Amino acid sequence: MRIDGKGRIDRTRPVTFRFDGCTYAGYKGDTLASALIANDVRVVGRSFKYHRPRGILTAGSEEPNALVEIIGPSNQTPNTRATVQELFEGLEVRSQNRWPSLGFDLLEVNDLVAPFLSAGFYYKTFMWPRRFWEGLYEPLIRRAAGLGSLSGRHDEGVYEKAWAHCDMLVIGAGPAGLMTALTAARAGADVILADESSELGGRLLSDEAEIDGAPAVEWVAGVVAELTSMPNVRLMTRTSVTGAYDDGTFGALERVGLHRRPRPNLPRECFWRIVAKRSVLAAGALERSVAFEDNDRPGVMMASSLPTYLNRYGVVPGKRIALFTNNDSARATARSLMAAGVEVAAIIDSRTDAPDEPGMVVHKGAQVVRARGRMGLREITIAKGGTQTRLEVDCLGVSGGWNPTLHLTCHMNGRPRWSDELAAFVPNEGAIPGMMVAGAANGTFSTHGCLAAGAEAARASLEALGLGSGAVDLPQTTDAPYNIAPLWQVPGKGRAWLDFANDVTVKDVALSAQEGFRSVEHMKRYTTQGMAPDQGKNSNVAALAVLADATGRGIVQTGTTTFRPPYTPVSIAAMGAGGRGDGFAPQRFLTSDQASRDRGAPMIETGLWYRPSYFPKPGETTWREACDREVSMVRSSVGVTDVSTLGKIDIQGPDAGRFLDFVYSNTVSTLPLGRVRYGLMLREDGHVLDDGTCARLGEDHWLMTTTTAAAGLVMRHLDFVQQAFCARWRVRFASVTETWAQFAVAGPLARDLITSELGRAPGLPFMGCTTVTVQGVQGRLFRISFSGEEGYEIAVPTRYGEALFRDLTARAETMGGGLYGMEALNVLRIEKGFITHAEIHGRTTAFDIGMERMVSAKKDCIGKAAAARPGMTGPEREQLVGLTPLTDSPVTAGAYLFAQGVALTRENSAGYITSVGYSPTIQSHLALGFLKDGRARHGETLRLIDRLRGVDVLCAVVDPVFHDPKGEKLRA
Amino acid sequence: MRLTCPLCGPRDRREFYYYGAADYLRRPAEGASPDDWNDYLHNRDNPAGLTQDLWYHEQGCCAWLKVTRNTVTHEIVAVEAVAVADAGGAA
Amino acid sequence: MPDLIAKSALGFAPFTLAGTTLAEVDMGQITAIAPFPGQSEALSRALGMAFPAPGAVTQSGDARLVWAGRDIAFLIGPVPPDGLPAAVTDQSDGWVSLALTGACTVDVLARLVPLDLRAAQSGQVFRTALNHLPLIVLVGIERSFTLLTYRSMAKTAWHEITEAMVKVGARAATG
Numbered sequence A: 001m002r003i004d005g006k007g008r009i010d011r012t013r014p015v016t017f018r019f020d021g022c023t024y025a026g027y028k029g030d031t032l033a034s035a036l037i038a039n040d041v042r043v044v045g046r047s048f049k050y051h052r053p054r055g056i057l058t059a060g061s062e063e064p065n066a067l068v069e070i071i072g073p074s075n076q077t078p079n080t081r082a083t084v085q086e087l088f089e090g091l092e093v094r095s096q097n098r099w100p101s102l103g104f105d106l107l108e109v110n111d112l113v114a115p116f117l118s119a120g121f122y123y124k125t126f127m128w129p130r131r132f133w134e135g136l137y138e139p140l141i142r143r144a145a146g147l148g149s150l151s152g153r154h155d156e157g158v159y160e161k162a163w164a165h166c167d168m169l170v171i172g173a174g175p176a177g178l179m180t181a182l183t184a185a186r187a188g189a190d191v192i193l194a195d196e197s198s199e200l201g202g203r204l205l206s207d208e209a210e211i212d213g214a215p216a217v218e219w220v221a222g223v224v225a226e227l228t229s230m231p232n233v234r235l236m237t238r239t240s241v242t243g244a245y246d247d248g249t250f251g252a253l254e255r256v257g258l259h260r261r262p263r264p265n266l267p268r269e270c271f272w273r274i275v276a277k278r279s280v281l282a283a284g285a286l287e288r289s290v291a292f293e294d295n296d297r298p299g300v301m302m303a304s305s306l307p308t309y310l311n312r313y314g315v316v317p318g319k320r321i322a323l324f325t326n327n328d329s330a331r332a333t334a335r336s337l338m339a340a341g342v343e344v345a346a347i348i349d350s351r352t353d354a355p356d357e358p359g360m361v362v363h364k365g366a367q368v369v370r371a372r373g374r375m376g377l378r379e380i381t382i383a384k385g386g387t388q389t390r391l392e393v394d395c396l397g398v399s400g401g402w403n404p405t406l407h408l409t410c411h412m413n414g415r416p417r418w419s420d421e422l423a424a425f426v427p428n429e430g431a432i433p434g435m436m437v438a439g440a441a442n443g444t445f446s447t448h449g450c451l452a453a454g455a456e457a458a459r460a461s462l463e464a465l466g467l468g469s470g471a472v473d474l475p476q477t478t479d480a481p482y483n484i485a486p487l488w489q490v491p492g493k494g495r496a497w498l499d500f501a502n503d504v505t506v507k508d509v510a511l512s513a514q515e516g517f518r519s520v521e522h523m524k525r526y527t528t529q530g531m532a533p534d535q536g537k538n539s540n541v542a543a544l545a546v547l548a549d550a551t552g553r554g555i556v557q558t559g560t561t562t563f564r565p566p567y568t569p570v571s572i573a574a575m576g577a578g579g580r581g582d583g584f585a586p587q588r589f590l591t592s593d594q595a596s597r598d599r600g601a602p603m604i605e606t607g608l609w610y611r612p613s614y615f616p617k618p619g620e621t622t623w624r625e626a627c628d629r630e631v632s633m634v635r636s637s638v639g640v641t642d643v644s645t646l647g648k649i650d651i652q653g654p655d656a657g658r659f660l661d662f663v664y665s666n667t668v669s670t671l672p673l674g675r676v677r678y679g680l681m682l683r684e685d686g687h688v689l690d691d692g693t694c695a696r697l698g699e700d701h702w703l704m705t706t707t708t709a710a711a712g713l714v715m716r717h718l719d720f721v722q723q724a725f726c727a728r729w730r731v732r733f734a735s736v737t738e739t740w741a742q743f744a745v746a747g748p749l750a751r752d753l754i755t756s757e758l759g760r761a762p763g764l765p766f767m768g769c770t771t772v773t774v775q776g777v778q779g780r781l782f783r784i785s786f787s788g789e790e791g792y793e794i795a796v797p798t799r800y801g802e803a804l805f806r807d808l809t810a811r812a813e814t815m816g817g818g819l820y821g822m823e824a825l826n827v828l829r830i831e832k833g834f835i836t837h838a839e840i841h842g843r844t845t846a847f848d849i850g851m852e853r854m855v856s857a858k859k860d861c862i863g864k865a866a867a868a869r870p871g872m873t874g875p876e877r878e879q880l881v882g883l884t885p886l887t888d889s890p891v892t893a894g895a896y897l898f899a900q901g902v903a904l905t906r907e908n909s910a911g912y913i914t915s916v917g918y919s920p921t922i923q924s925h926l927a928l929g930f931l932k933d934g935r936a937r938h939g940e941t942l943r944l945i946d947r948l949r950g951v952d953v954l955c956a957v958v959d960p961v962f963h964d965p966k967g968e969k970l971r972a
Numbered sequence B: 001m002r003l004t005c006p007l008c009g010p011r012d013r014r015e016f017y018y019y020g021a022a023d024y025l026r027r028p029a030e031g032a033s034p035d036d037w038n039d040y041l042h043n044r045d046n047p048a049g050l051t052q053d054l055w056y057h058e059q060g061c062c063a064w065l066k067v068t069r070n071t072v073t074h075e076i077v078a079v080e081a082v083a084v085a086d087a088g089g090a091a
Numbered sequence C: 001m002p003d004l005i006a007k008s009a010l011g012f013a014p015f016t017l018a019g020t021t022l023a024e025v026d027m028g029q030i031t032a033i034a035p036f037p038g039q040s041e042a043l044s045r046a047l048g049m050a051f052p053a054p055g056a057v058t059q060s061g062d063a064r065l066v067w068a069g070r071d072i073a074f075l076i077g078p079v080p081p082d083g084l085p086a087a088v089t090d091q092s093d094g095w096v097s098l099a100l101t102g103a104c105t106v107d108v109l110a111r112l113v114p115l116d117l118r119a120a121q122s123g124q125v126f127r128t129a130l131n132h133l134p135l136i137v138l139v140g141i142e143r144s145f146t147l148l149t150y151r152s153m154a155k156t157a158w159h160e161i162t163e164a165m166v167k168v169g170a171r172a173a174t175g
Ligand SMILES: [Zn+2]
Pocket: B005, B006, B007, B008, B009, B057, B060, B061, B062, B063
């Protein structure tokens, strides 16, 4: 029901929205909850487990009941809190957890069989038979219990992530937060003030407090205007600080576009990482309920939500309202309602010494024992001194006291402290380094107390920042006391609800204790209390108190569960903003990329690089046809491929040779100028790190190549060795991977192609290198081969890469050669038994790959000592072998090797396969793999087993070099 | 989490690569016993309190850093370069 | 003159939104210079300009010496003389350079870079990350920035920065 003359909504801007297919009207400034209340919609959802009709309970982000689905053009967002969702024209909303409709829910039968559905029911009932779980029970439970539903499509909405930095982060913009921010900002601090609401002011916007003799909202407007005008202040509304992390880092979720009609490119949400030198938590406090029979009926609400609905939104959720309280805070609520012309039927105050309230009926020492009205409250039953009376009301405001919003103080393992005086947990000082807690979040509930605490928090923070004292005059306001007599539950027979979101009752908690789950952590898991999207913001402390009663312990002895991030739900889409499609990972493109795509090459990812898989020709229908042709082309004429992805590290200095000898297992320093050597690099634990070539370009100048996969790893390793062990040596290195485009030219006609490209014969011996002029460009030429054919690698500065690639391709094609891709490159190297990181996968030693002689005895090197440990060499090791299937059958990498006749068990595995391919040269499938004592077993026949892909093939064990074992082609 | 790189200043942890215990800096001399190597490679303390480990400012200046931190409080006590510029490291 | 055609990393036209422009720029000659231990001063004398402190740039005429990491700086402009007491590598082709200028540069970079660039001063340089990309940030006048990342990653850098510009632009247009 709308109240004239009240609220901060804009009555000149009506807004229509749809809820469960019906069109309703509200105003700009409404939340969905306030607009539903204005339209007298009482049931807004069904509960999670029993499908009980539920109404709006709160006016804030802690709402457990009013969770709805927002239907957008490209997305559907479940579990949206109606109390947070702002109204905009065209907002489309659907209620949750009901089937087929909100008014008539077939699954409400759960409520009738509730005695069988108590806590632990799922665990007990659906245990057996086990095979029923996946097929039957789980889908059934999920359908019945699901919290909302998803669209099943990609969320096409835009999300954002961003960083912010400040001197002071102030969390919450109520009286304490505003006072902190104002004081700090005036002293010159760089301030961020974040508040989860659409408007700054906190409860000053709801309560009818006075500051400096005027309505508090006027003071708020003045402060906000001043803060807005200051360049050193950033005001972040609609921003929930969700987590506190190490060293002043905070996570925060900003609702950027969720409160307005979708606009192209406007983010829905932004996930902020805020780095603050100091922080002040001024997040206020959350009112808690009292459990009594059927206290979940629509119309039973938190007392403090009533002035919020009245003063911010100009609505009241009933015509005749009662209040049930155990503390003084509900009195102001009653007065606000009365002043607005709403009938307050009674105040039921559990305290026998409760104060009187002029003009109102106050039942002292009384309790509400029952609520009636399945689809909306009709009547409450009041018990006082053994007599019960009934009272017709359509709304009941309940206040069981206040819990400071201290959640963030627990995010770094801090535990709160119980205050008997406040009957609440309060934060421990210093729980988050650099953070102070001020105002209601620290258990200071009066307006005066909050302003003073805010100023003090600012003062202390400014001092720590070295920004002076920040003295300000405190505005004059009230300092009302907060008197409370704890009351958690009203005794009775029926079900009294604690956790509305997860349907947990007082009895469930008592049952938990009875069944031995007496620790608070066990109770939580047994009953699921506090595990819903609201994380038990309304119910944690009450459930704990009920558990303490049931176990006969005090609250302090019972302890509390802790709070972890996030404070309020954060959508995965916001945390992963920008991470889809091209934003998933950096993409590295070769200079030949476009030329390869022009030829129809499918690109495959190798690390972050995109490389051509193969180059299809007309008439070829499978990748194998193209691959076989490319392999044969390299073996018979000439092939060209882009190898720029290999890591290239330029190493210079008088001590460069010494350094290389230390990081390579073999000796490299003796290499003559203009020559290239294969090098093997070990980890300090003796396993192979990487392999590659090293070229000597000058007296003190070397060029190391690494594998594509390990380029970054090797750079990091070299940096470590140099900085940790030989920082005084005169050696420096820099990555030049990106500065050179490099192409392999391989095959019997490779020399002819290079001659054509250079306009002269290369004249290089095998493993030679030289500088060359390529079409007028200074480049480098290496005679090295990864294919087993005569091979060259020609390098030019990257800007010329595409031009050289196209030129080499054209020249190769006139000679009957052409391009080859990664598939052919892989087959060529398997035919030669050359290893990649499929073989040097981190568990292989130099011995395993047959290179133990490359660990020089004449010098120390990284990994040498560990490589000599027992177990790193010998017949027990799995050694590199080649395998050929006895029949024409494909083999698979990842398959296991077994001797014939043994059981196929893990213990009997003799080895495994690392690389496979079909060799058109040998006309057979080939495999490389590791076999226990493999080098001594050439000629044996083994079973190759891949159970995942159904492969069971007999293979012959052979030398891993299948093609040209003497290397005659290479050295031609 | 943030580390103050001696060269770059305070930076978010995502710029850094974690390697392991600072014990890796005490590489045994050539010819050291297998036990020494075993200790160096494998044996680590797991203190509740101060510990030292190695981080690499990979998305930054590429300095290797020795970080002293408290495993109980998460406090970063010191961040030092493994190699002091122009002076040399463990030589 | 070479017969091979040189290509820049992107060859894209500048992208402008919300008063902010992203453009590929040619930095010319870039040479990495890493002095050997104890040789920083000798190097400074040989170059006629001081080896920069971390985060700093020194200048001599059109030549800039830009700090680029631990004991390494990029000489931008001239080709260095031979015989320096340092490792010298030509990095001209290794990097793509993008100029970000205009009204919203700082807001755009706040979406991408984990640094506070609001108070960055002209002549400062940062080594950091642009999301997952390696990044060198050169701060220019009037909140303009030159961003250097690996040449092979140029398209990803362009994609990430323009995406951020589009979102910042949509926010600005919404008010
Ligand atoms: Zn650094």
